Amino acid sequence: MNLLVWTLVVPLISAAAGGLGGPRPFKEATLVGGLLLTFGLCLATANQFLGGIVPAAFGDALRVDGLSALVLVLCGFVGLLSAVYGVGYLRRNEARRLVTPRMRRKFYALIPAYVFAMLLVSVSNNLGILWIAVELTTLASVFLVTFHDRDTSLEAAWKFLMLGSLGLAFALLGTVLLFASGQGHLGEGMASLNWTRFMQVAPELHPFTLRLGVVFALVGYGTKAGLAPMHTWKPDAYREAPSPAGVLMAVGMLNGALYCILRVHLISKASLGPEFSGGLLLMLGLLSVLIATPFILIQWNLKRLLAYSSIEHVGIMALGVGLGAEAGVFGALLHMTYHSLVKPVAFFSAGTLAQLHSSSDFDRIGNGTFSRAPIASAMLVLAAVIMTGSPPFGLFFSEMTILRAGFLGPHVTATAVFLAALILLFCGFAYQVGRIVLGPPRDPAERRIPQPERFDLGMGTMIAAAVIAVVSAFYLPGPLMALIRAATQVVWGGA
Amino acid sequence: MTGNVLILCAAGMLVSAYLMVAQKALFTAIRLYSAQSLLLGIVAATIAFSEARHDLFVTAALTVALKGILIPWFLMRVIDRIGIHREIEPFLNVPASLMVCVGLTVVGYRVSTGFPEGARGVSHHLIGIALSMLLIGLFLMVTRKKAITQILALLTVENAVFLVAVGVTSGMPFVVELGISFDVILAVLILGVLVGRIVDRFESMDVSRLSKLKG
Numbered sequence: 107m108n109l110l111v112w113t114l115v116v117p118l119i120s121a122a123a124g125g126l127g128g129p130r131p132f133k134e135a136t137l138v139g140g141l142l143l144t145f146g147l148c149l150a151t152a153n154q155f156l157g158g159i160v161p162a163a164f165g166d167a168l169r170v171d172g173l174s175a176l177v178l179v180l181c182g183f184v185g186l187l188s189a190v191y192g193v194g195y196l197r198r199n200e201a202r203r204l205v206t207p208r209m210r211r212k213f214y215a216l217i218p219a220y221v222f223a224m225l226l227v228s229v230s231n232n233l234g235i236l237w238i239a240v241e242l243t244t245l246a247s248v249f250l251v252t253f254h255d256r257d258t259s260l261e262a263a264w265k266f267l268m269l270g271s272l273g274l275a276f277a278l279l280g281t282v283l284l285f286a287s288g289q290g291h292l293g294e295g296m297a298s299l300n301w302t303r304f305m306q307v308a309p310e311l312h313p314f315t316l317r318l319g320v321v322f323a324l325v326g327y328g329t330k331a332g333l334a335p336m337h338t339w340k341p342d343a344y345r346e347a348p349s350p351a352g353v354l355m356a357v358g359m360l361n362g363a364l365y366c367i368l369r370v371h372l373i374s375k376a377s378l379g380p381e382f383s384g385g386l387l388l389m390l391g392l393l394s395v396l397i398a399t400p401f402i403l404i405q406w407n408l409k410r411l412l413a414y415s416s417i418e419h420v421g422i423m424a425l426g427v428g429l430g431a432e433a434g435v436f437g438a439l440l441h442m443t444y445h446s447l448v449k450p451v452a453f454f455s456a457g458t459l460a461q462l463h464s465s466s467d468f469d470r471i472g473n474g475t476f477s478r479a480p481i482a483s484a485m486l487v488l489a490a491v492i493m494t495g496s497p498p499f500g501l502f503f504s505e506m507t508i509l510r511a512g513f514l515g516p517h518v519t520a521t522a523v524f525l526a527a528l529i530l531l532f533c534g535f536a537y538q539v540g541r542i543v544l545g546p547p548r549d550p551a552e553r554r555i556p557q558p559e560r561f562d563l564g565m566g567t568m569i570a571a572a573v574i575a576v577v578s579a580f581y582l583p584g585p586l587m588a589l590i591r592a593a594t595q596v597v598w599g600g601a
Numbered sequence: 602m603t604g605n606v607l608i609l610c611a612a613g614m615l616v617s618a619y620l621m622v623a624q625k626a627l628f629t630a631i632r633l634y635s636a637q638s639l640l641l642g643i644v645a646a647t648i649a650f651s652e653a654r655h656d657l658f659v660t661a662a663l664t665v666a667l668k669g670i671l672i673p674w675f676l677m678r679v680i681d682r683i684g685i686h687r688e689i690e691p692f693l694n695v696p697a698s699l700m701v702c703v704g705l706t707v708v709g710y711r712v713s714t715g716f717p718e719g720a721r722g723v724s725h726h727l728i729g730i731a732l733s734m735l736l737i738g739l740f741l742m743v744t745r746k747k748a749i750t751q752i753l754a755l756l757t758v759e760n761a762v763f764l765v766a767v768g769v770t771s772g773m774p775f776v777v778e779l780g781i782s783f784d785v786i787l788a789v790l791i792l793g794v795l796v797g798r799i800v801d802r803f804e805s806m807d808v809s810r811l812s813k814l815k816g
Contacts, residue, residue, distance in 0.1 A: 232777070234773060234774060234776070234777030234780065234781070235777065235780070237777075237781070238777070238780040238781060238783075238784055241781075241784040241788070242784065244788075245784070245787050245788060245791060248791055248795070249791075252795075252798075257802055257803070257813065258813050258814055260795065260798055260799050260802055260803075260811070261811040261812075261813060261814055262814060263795055264748070264795055264799065264808060264811055265811070265814075267788070267791065267792060267795065268742075268751060268755065268792075271755055271788055271792075272739075272742065272755060272758065275755065275758045275759055275762055278759075278762050278781065279735070279761075279762045279765060282762060282765050282766045282769070282770060282773065283765070283769075285766075285770050285773065286716075286765070286769040286770045289769070289770060295774055296774045296775075296776055296777070298774060299773070299774055299777060312716075312717045314715040314716065314717070315715075315716055315717065315769075318712070318715070341814070342814045345814070
């Protein structure tokens with residue numbers, strides 16, 4: 107079997123092994139080992155791509171180009187982090203006797219299954235397989251949302267699944283209409299749904315059907331990406347999911363859904379010109395940034411805060427692509443990369459604080475966490491500083507690139523609104539994080555927390571992720587930069 | 602002849618969607634969905650027969666087996682277990698809902714006129730009906746409160762998408778079709794499990810009570 111297939115099979119085996127019984131060390135080893143191997147295979151696949159070979163399988167149904175390779179590597183990376191942190195997370199809960207054997211099985215099976223589905227999304231060249239893979243990510247994550255089995259987790263899971271399924275029904279209709287628009291040109295059999303085939307016959311596609319299909323597909327996959335106004339499931343799901351799963355949603359799923367959006371955008375661009383889907387993306391992206399702003403200011407829960415931050419960031423990426431300039435596309439993909447590197451730090455620190463206080467609600471956490479959990483608090487501040495796009499960190503550069511592309515292009519007003527929203531978002535985030543971390547606890551009882559912060563696997567992972575996030579601001583490895591450039595070439599040049 | 606069968610079946614699907622809107626007994630609503638899926642199966646089989654596309658027969662068989670029989674059976678079991686049989690008063694009463702649905706059908710047909718020349722005649726009706734059903738499904742989803750009705754609304758949307766697929770493209774590639782069916786089944790199973798848990802926890806299937814998470 108070739109490398110690409112192994113990249114997908116390994117997490118699947120890991121999921122199967124995790125779902126079976128077995129002693130705890132064995133399960134921890136299969137989870138971490140499996141996803142470590144997966145990440146290695148992702149790197150090897152990307153390396154093969156950089157070496158000039160296009161990894162493909164099943165008659166080009168799976169095919170790795172620049173965009174796929176970038177998303178693949180980022181998903182593999184965050185999958186590994188989530189696995190290591192997840193083992194630490196479960197150990198912490200285990201020490202407090204909160205974990206049943208059933209929960210353990212669920213966790214060790216679903217995390218790698220979720221990673222598998224995300225990797226499948228990122229290498230799909232066939233629009234049908236792409237849809238199936240996105241649906242699989244939804245199904246794999248529902249029971250991660252209900253992991254803690256609270257009343258609110260059922261509510262979150264219900265909304266997540268209903269909205270997600272509706273979005274996917276739209277995406278399916280979009281796929282069908284795209285397929286319909288190319289009747290007579292796409293040929294027969296499985297390969298007729300291949301993205302590469304669509305790109306070849308792009309000028310022949312029927313415009314009306316294509317337009318309708320693009321709208322449905324963008325709205326459908328936009329729901330999965332959490333673009334406003336289809337974002338409402340996100341805060342609920344993020345709050346309820348355990349943080350190792352949350353980070354997979356916030357990075358892996360987001361990148362994967364954006365990948366789908368970009369594929370559809372590229373077909374539309376090749377056939378109808380850049381304005382149609384680009385304009386839609388610009389609008390949805392700007393709306394996401396604008397909607398996230400007030401909700402960050404009035405937020406009452408730490409993980410929901412992160413959800414709105416991720417709505418903002420996916421909005422920025424969509425906006426960067428929608429601007430219709432090469433620099434904007436490059437900025438968006440750079441943003442995706444840096445966002446994937448910093449989001450884990452935010453989730454791990456927020457998750458640690460939530461675990462220490464047995465809740466992620468602000469009124470349960472209270473003020474002045476810095477005196478109770480200095481390391482997690484410091485990491486949260488660091489993540490907030492990076493995520494709000496402060497210099498000298500990476501997101502500052504990507505946002506500047508997008509802003510520059512915007513002001514040089516035709517969409518100056520939209521860019522100015524975007525800039526204003528970014529400034530407000532910065533203030534909102536600083537206010538919220540400052541409020542939790544600093545300030546004296548309101549009464550002495552708040553000084554005590556059920557579990558003191560101590561150095562364990564979870565904290566080690568958090569610190570490692572933070573080091574990577576900081577170092578990446580000053581040094582991006584050459585091959586990663588090459589991948590970003592290759593992805594830009596795909597999204598800009600359509601090749 | 603073929604054209605008449607196709608239009609008749611598609612019209613039957615639209616009627617079943619209307620009846621679902623007017624219906625409060627959950628068992629009947631599920632049976633309506635089952636009938637709708639059977640009609641979809643007949644549409645697929647007819648196209649397979651007239652255009653000699655044999656892979657569409659498999660699609661038709663899958664539709665009948667999974668959506669016509671398996672899913673309705675599963676949903677009925679869920680209802681039996683939790684013992685709730687009637688929809689409560691929807692957000693909008695039945696006559697008003699039906700009026701809205703007529704409007705949605707007009708919209709659906711209007712949009713369907715934009716499809717290419719080849720889509721005139723029979724396909725024109727299939728697309729018009731499919732888009733109307735899609736809109737009616739969405740409408741059902743936002744106006745109903747019971748979890749089961751929402752699932753049925755989602756499945757109606759799904760059927761509408763399949764009707765477009767067989768009507769306009771004469772079927773997606775077989776492997777894709779298989780994967781999609783598998784995913785839909787899995788989604789319904791998971792939704793059923795969630796409904797069970799919601800009822801256990803809240804002693805009600807009224808999803809409008811799921812409103813703790815805001816902001």
